[in-house]
Each structure stands twice: as structure tokens, then as C-alpha cells.
Amino acid sequence: MKKHAVFLTVLFAYIVTIVSVSAVFWEFYKLNKHRYIDNIFSKHETITQIYREHQQKQTSNILLEANLAVYKFIVKKEKHQQLIVLKRAKVLKQKDFQRVDEAVMLNKKGLYTQKIVRDFRISMLEWHKKIYFYIKSPIGSVLIEDEALKPYSYFSLAYTYLTIVLIISISFLLILQRLRPLIRLRRKIARFGDGDLDISFKTSGSDEIALVSNELESTREKINTILESRTLFLRNIMHELKTPIAKGTIATQMLKTTKERDRFCSIFGRLESLVAEFALIEEVTSIANKDDFKECRLVDIVDGAIDMAMLDKSGISIEIDESAKLLVNYRLYTTAIKNMIDNGLKYSIDSHVKIISINNELCFESKGKCISEPLQYYIEPFTKNNPSKNSFGLGLYLVDSILKAHGKVLAHEYVNGQNRFIFAKDLSFKL
Secondary structure, three states: OHHHHHHHHHHHHHHHHHHHHHHHHHHHHHHHHHHHHHHHHOOHHHHHHHHHHHHHHOOOHHHHHHHHHOOOEEEEOOHHHHHHHHHHOEEEEEEEEEEEEEEEEEEOOEEEEEEEEEEEEEEEEEEOOEEEEEEEEOOEEEEEEEOOOOOOOOHHHHHHHHHHHHHHHHHHHHHHHHHHHHHHHHHHHHHHHOOOOOOOOOOOOOOHHHHHHHHHHHHHHHHHHHHHHHHHHHHHHHHHHHHHHHHHHHHHOOOOOHHHHHHHHHHHHHHHHHHHHHHHHHHHHOOOOOOOOEEEEHHHHHHHHHHHHOOOHHHEEEEOOOOOEEEEOHHHHHHHHHHHHHHHHHHOOOOOEEEEEEOOEEEEEEEOOOOOOOHHHHOOOOOOOOOOOOOOOOHHHHHHHHHHHOOEEEEEEEEOOEEEEEEEEOOOOOO
16 A cells, blocks of 8 residues: 555545535536526416416416417327326426415395415426426316426536546546656666666656656666775775785795794684685675575575584584475575584584574574673674684674575574574565
8 A cells, every 4th residue: 555655645636526526516416407497487477377367267278278379388188198298207396375266256145255265286397308387276287388498408517527527537647647657766766676786767857756767867876886896896805815815824834833833824714714704795795686596405405504614413403394495595595504503513511503493493502601692782793702712703794694685584582591593584574
């Protein structure tokens, strides 16, 4: 979800806009239709007046039709057609009212005026795109068609609504089109972070995204230049160091006393080991891709580490699943295991290391005192807990660097008088 936050925000705004516009137009449609019906229903007053005079004066139906025809009203006289319209037509509006008629009557006392109250109902109907008025009274009923009126048409309103929706949709698509370079840029940055240092961020254009892309391209070129300079410097300095170390090692053989030869051989040997560890650190930190990673059996990796350390297996116990496999850089991973075996043998009180697998995590156990500092202290470069040991303090730092390149971290726990170092999975690591 977080990866597409901008897209989802724009999509949410688009949906909200469409829903809001639709709701407004729907309410406007209902209001406009209601007003239209009210306006045309006002014609019932004219129809009612003509029909009332027809009943009061008892005029002929021909005269009624003639009076209605003046206003383009047609009386529907066919009973069958009346029944169809009354049964199937949609009632748009109805109104009930009373009509008071006065009649002169004669009795023994003389003439008097009698008021007669009659209930009327007038209905406005719609059927087959025609408007009808139906008047029903106690003494009769009539169905009248209005030729001048047409049912309410929503086409103009629908055209306006669709036009606005189309404009909003086009705007949404244009925004997405403008966001596409940002999506491509994010993918390129991810590839650059994964080690593809040759990817280009350069793009044409003058908008904000293009400016950011071009600035990233400039930054990428500077980073590549720095990395190339760093790599060249480290390789040159290690190459230059190996020559005097080799010459010094040869020159020590010319010393007269054995004590002096052993001392200088130890010094040059330590310097050669330091250069070798620097080379490994440079190789680990410059891993750009996983092309060198291969699936290997864990037991083969451990055996390779023991062979690399040239150690006697009698001081090492192995309890791991022979079918377990790992996707690793074989040479680097065996180096990490070798360093952990060396570390366990140096600091254990019985010169014994046990290699076991717990919950699919490789563990190294050795008897001894618990480490006096937090683990983070020991994985810093050039940190030594015991200066008398023949070490530069790069062992655990190198192990930690190799594990991070494989999506793991170095962990420690002290259980039953044993130090347990664990190659634990890094939950934040992403391939």
C-alpha cells in the first residue's frame, strides 16, 4: 500500500470527485424534474375550469371538446384506450379538492339556494411519451391528452453530466501520465540500491520529476567515481603492501639469530594476514549483485570452512541436517564460518566448538565466560577483547559484513555456561 500511496491518493480524489458530482447532478435532476412537473401540472386549473362549466351548464360533449381543443387538449373517448392508459400509465402527480355548486330549489316556502359539495381528483399521467390529465368526479370522469406537452427530458442534463465526468476522467489520466516518470524513477532507484550502478536516471523534460531525475543521474556519476577511486586505491595499496611484505619475509631469512628471524616472520605474517582481511572486507562491501550466489549444502559449506582453517576435526562437533541448503557466495560464507570456528576455539576453556542447527539457524557453541560487552562492541572493526591474542579485531566485523550481504545478522546468547553465536535471519532484509 505504501508503495502506491500517491496513486491511491489520486485515485481516491478521483472517486470522491466523481461520487460528489454524481450526487449533485442526481439531486439537481430530481429537483428539476419536480419543478417541471409542478409547472405543467398548473394546466389542470384551466382543464378543471372548462370541465366544471361543462357540468354546470350541461353543454354537449362536442362543445367541451371544442373548448379544450383551443388549448390543444384532446378528449380520449374510447373506453378501451382509457382503460389501457389508466392501467399502465405512470402517475406523475395527483391532487384532490372539493367543488361547491349552488342550485336554486323550490319548496312550499318558496325559492331557496342549495349548495352541493362534490369531491374532485385530477391526476397527471405519463404513457408512451405523452402527458394525460384524468379528472374524476362523482358525476363523471374524463381523460384528456395534452398535445403541447412532452414528458420531462433528461438528455441535456445527462449530456452536461457526461461532459463533466469526461473532463474529470481525462484530468485523472493526465495526472497518471505525469506520475509515470515518477514510478519509473522509483524502480530505477530500487535497482540502483540493489547494486545496478550502471543504470541511468537521465531524462528529457523540464518538469520537477525530470529535474530530480537529472540530479540523481549527476549524483550517480559522482558515487560511481568515488567507488571506482576507492576500489582502485584499496587494490593498489594492497598490491603495493604485498611487495615489501614479500621482500621483508625473504630478508628475514638472512638474519643471524633464530629469535630475530621468528620475530620478524611473525610481524610480516601478521601484516600479510591484515592485507588478506582487508581484501575480503573490500570484496564483501563491493558485492553488487547475487550472480555469484549458488545453492550449496550447509554440511559442505561447514566442511569447506574447516578445511580452509586447516584445523583438526577432533575439536569440532557438528550436528546439522545434511539435507539443508543455502543460497550463498560459497567462498565468503565459508570464511565467515571459519572465523566463527577460530573465535570459538580461541576463547573456549576446553578448545572445543559445537556447530548445531536450531530452528534453521546455524549456531556456534563454546564453553567459557560470557562476553563482557554487548555484541555490537565486538563487531566493530579493530575491536579486541584480549590484546594478547593474535588477532586484529576484524574477525567478527568481517563475519557480520558477510552475513548482512546474505540477509542475516550475527546474534549472541549465553546458555548454561556456553557462548552461542547465531547466524540469524535479518527480518528487514529484502532480496
